[in-house]
Amino acid sequence: MSIGLLSLIILVLTLVGYVVGKSRAIASVAGDIRKLHSLPPFYGRITALLTAVPAFLLIIGWLLAEPLVLENRALALIDPAEIPQGQSADLVMSDVRRVAAGLDLLETRGEAIAPLIAAPDQLKQAMNAAGIVLQTEPTPSTLAATAALRSAKATSRLAMVVAAIALTLGGLAWGLSRIKPEFRARNATEGFAMWLLIGCSLIAVLTTVGIVASLLVESLHFFRLYPITEFLFSTQWAPKFGGGGTLGIVPLLWGTLYVSAIALLVAVPIGLLSAIYLAEYASRATRSWVKPAIEVLAGIPTIVYGLFALITVGPLLRDYFAQPLGLGNSSSSVLTAGLVMGIMVIPFVSSLSDDIINAVPQSLRDGSLGLGATPSETIRQVVLPAALPGIVGAVLLAASRAIGETMIVVMGAGAAARLSLNPFDAMTTVTVKIVSQLTGDTEFASPETLVAFALGLTLFVLTLCLNILALMIVRKYREQYE
Amino acid sequence: MKDQRLESRVDTQTIKIQARGAQVYYGTNHAIKDVDVDILDKTVTAFIGPSGCGKSTFLRCLNRMNDTIASCRVEGKITLDDEDIYDPRVDPVQLRARIGMVFQKPNPFPKSIYDNVAYGPKIHGLTRNKAELDAIVESCLRKAALWNEVKDRLAAPGTGLSGGQQQRLCIARAIATSPEVLLMDEPCSALDPIATAQVEELIDELRSQFSVVIVTHSMQQAARVSQRTAFFHLGNLVEYGETGQIFTNPIDPRTESYISGRIG
Numbered sequence A: 001m002s003i004g005l006l007s008l009i010i011l012v013l014t015l016v017g018y019v020v021g022k023s024r025a026i027a028s029v030a031g032d033i034r035k036l037h038s039l040p041p042f043y044g045r046i047t048a049l050l051t052a053v054p055a056f057l058l059i060i061g062w063l064l065a066e067p068l069v070l071e072n073r074a075l076a077l078i079d080p081a082e083i084p085q086g087q088s089a090d091l092v093m094s095d096v097r098r099v100a101a102g103l104d105l106l107e108t109r110g111e112a113i114a115p116l117i118a119a120p121d122q123l124k125q126a127m128n129a130a131g132i133v134l135q136t137e138p139t140p141s142t143l144a145a146t147a148a149l150r151s152a153k154a155t156s157r158l159a160m161v162v163a164a165i166a167l168t169l170g171g172l173a174w175g176l177s178r179i180k181p182e183f184r185a186r187n188a189t190e191g192f193a194m195w196l197l198i199g200c201s202l203i204a205v206l207t208t209v210g211i212v213a214s215l216l217v218e219s220l221h222f223f224r225l226y227p228i229t230e231f232l233f234s235t236q237w238a239p240k241f242g243g244g245g246t247l248g249i250v251p252l253l254w255g256t257l258y259v260s261a262i263a264l265l266v267a268v269p270i271g272l273l274s275a276i277y278l279a280e281y282a283s284r285a286t287r288s289w290v291k292p293a294i295e296v297l298a299g300i301p302t303i304v305y306g307l308f309a310l311i312t313v314g315p316l317l318r319d320y321f322a323q324p325l326g327l328g329n330s331s332s333s334v335l336t337a338g339l340v341m342g343i344m345v346i347p348f349v350s351s352l353s354d355d356i357i358n359a360v361p362q363s364l365r366d367g368s369l370g371l372g373a374t375p376s377e378t379i380r381q382v383v384l385p386a387a388l389p390g391i392v393g394a395v396l397l398a399a400s401r402a403i404g405e406t407m408i409v410v411m412g413a414g415a416a417a418r419l420s421l422n423p424f425d426a427m428t429t430v431t432v433k434i435v436s437q438l439t440g441d442t443e444f445a446s447p448e449t450l451v452a453f454a455l456g457l458t459l460f461v462l463t464l465c466l467n468i469l470a471l472m473i474v475r476k477y478r479e480q481y482e
Numbered sequence B: 001m002k003d004q005r006l007e008s009r010v011d012t013q014t015i016k017i018q019a020r021g022a023q024v025y026y027g028t029n030h031a032i033k034d035v036d037v038d039i040l041d042k043t044v045t046a047f048i049g050p051s052g053c054g055k056s057t058f059l060r061c062l063n064r065m066n067d068t069i070a071s072c073r074v075e076g077k078i079t080l081d082d083e084d085i086y087d088p089r090v091d092p093v094q095l096r097a098r099i100g101m102v103f104q105k106p107n108p109f110p111k112s113i114y115d116n117v118a119y120g121p122k123i124h125g126l127t128r129n130k131a132e133l134d135a136i137v138e139s140c141l142r143k144a145a146l147w148n149e150v151k152d153r154l155a156a157p158g159t160g161l162s163g164g165q166q167q168r169l170c171i172a173r174a175i176a177t178s179p180e181v182l183l184m185d186e187p188c189s190a191l192d193p194i195a196t197a198q199v200e201e202l203i204d205e206l207r208s209q210f211s212v213v214i215v216t217h218s219m220q221q222a223a224r225v226s227q228r229t230a231f232f233h234l235g236n237l238v239e240y241g242e243t244g245q246i247f248t249n250p251i252d253p254r255t256e257s258y259i260s261g262r263i264g
């Protein structure tokens, strides 16, 4: 039985649970629903939840655990001699998995698979014809492991179906047996809702933990192959594809900070001042079209900004500033990328700051105006200090965006790692190098590729520090002003 | 007895603010209808009346705070020392420095206690050095009966004070610009009885220096602190006169019913 059909059966039983639970609750008080603790739909709902939730949890858990258990057993059947020198059993197991999947496919197409298993060369041909590419003919122990895997899987699925349906029926029966006028169905559904919410936030937290853990593990691999001090302190970024290059993060980090700093120098004043205009001076009519117009900037794909940097801003800066000033003649420069990126993050600063400034209570403005302050004095001395924590948050959000940006940098600042103070020089950033180290035909075990994870980890630590800083600032002001 | 004492004092006083035919509209809503009133110098004037009758609106006309509301339109003539305050030559910002205001809800700025009080003197350049500013802050906090409670923590945020202390801080802040008139819009409605008593005592002391206009919902409060009372009803000024006369011997039947609790 397929998972889809099984789910359908459970859903039908759930619906039955709802309808029967509700009508049973009504019947238990002979139609006088005032005698029930909760409204009748709550009795239906709790019965439906008891029917569906445990069964689906079982299915999910089963499907997650099944491969781990079964593959361990299949692995034991593989002849250690067949594992090629220097490779792990994983490769052989992936063959086993592929053959098993191929056999499943052929079986569903109605082909006889027993003769194929007896003749490995025909099996390989049939599989290739079905679109599953096998490099070599499966060895006998692979085939044995495959067969064991498939039969175990079939048994396991059958067991799962039986267990799930049993659990569904059990939940249904238990749910119905609990329906009495004094049963607090409303509170019980409330409990379910809480667990649902806990589950969702747990998923978010666990995903973060998982991402960080995988970054950490791969970075540790890298540091086993490449000294961490060299990575952190070398001022050279010169990877060689044969290996043996220098992989110092300093020039990349410098590029990242330089570009982001320029971007913030552009975005913070423009964004903040336009937010102040919108929140304090603009009429409602002006506001209603200026604000969306600024927010459009956030919707432009970064590749379009990149084009703008490459074709317009870069040559402009080169022809009118860099060359006349004798500061270089490259059209890719930190300044180009920084300016364009600054424009990109303006809406992050302005839109959020605008909301925050609007949230400052009118009574504070009245107080200041009532003392004879002008509107701009009021804004500088009362409104902005009150809005500061939120504005800092907005700026740091913009900073995180700038630090993580890749496309504008590639097209505006180039891809050459360099340590230089000249804003008209081409430089590059951490994110660009992560992309370039991972693209192309590279092996996943050399320091040249693994360095990408270490770079990613550094970036993560950097943005984490920014966020912690933001939290600290916000908390400091909260304590002071609330 | 009290009435006689006040009467003799009031009679000798000059008119500080005069309104003639004042009308206020919020869009099409006619909120204040043809109000004439004379507010005397060095006197506490109370505005009473049921909610929504336009007390706050009229109060806000007196220092042109209504200018900050886009839909609001004021007509008629309002003068301060015989000078029309709605004359185009009058700078509303300067005017508000002369007519201080205390609001219903305490609204200390997100600054230290010291900076809250020093705010007005600083923006108007009233002092030449730090010592003078310190002196103003101290004297205003003393007048507001707050000095003893906060003198050791002038650098602490004003928002950290209790509600009653915050309101007294706002009063200190308002008198620090040395206004000629102090407008107070239900200054005690967010305060407990003890803080209310302190503020009322303060108002009575302030009367020696300024003219005070106070909006209040409590008739006892109006009777306690004011010498003159104006009763508003549905945007009209129904009756204006000596506080004692309004409370003991009202002329208009509407005033009578409000005071005896029949309109409210």
Ligand SMILES: Nc1ncnc2c1ncn2[C@@H]1O[C@H](COP(=O)(O)OP(=O)(O)O)[C@@H](O)[C@H]1O
Pocket: B026, B029, B031, B049, B050, B051, B052, B053, B054, B055, B056, B057, B058, B069, B071
């Ligand atoms: N900002 C405003 N915009 C529009 N109408 C207002 C505004 N403030 C007050 N009003 C209207 O003006 C009338 C008088 O209100 P208000 O002066 O606040 O009364 P009071 O202070 O006596 O309770 C009410 O009808 C109120 O709805």
Ligand SMILES: [Mg+2]
Pocket: B055, B056, B057, B185
């Ligand atoms: Mg009011």
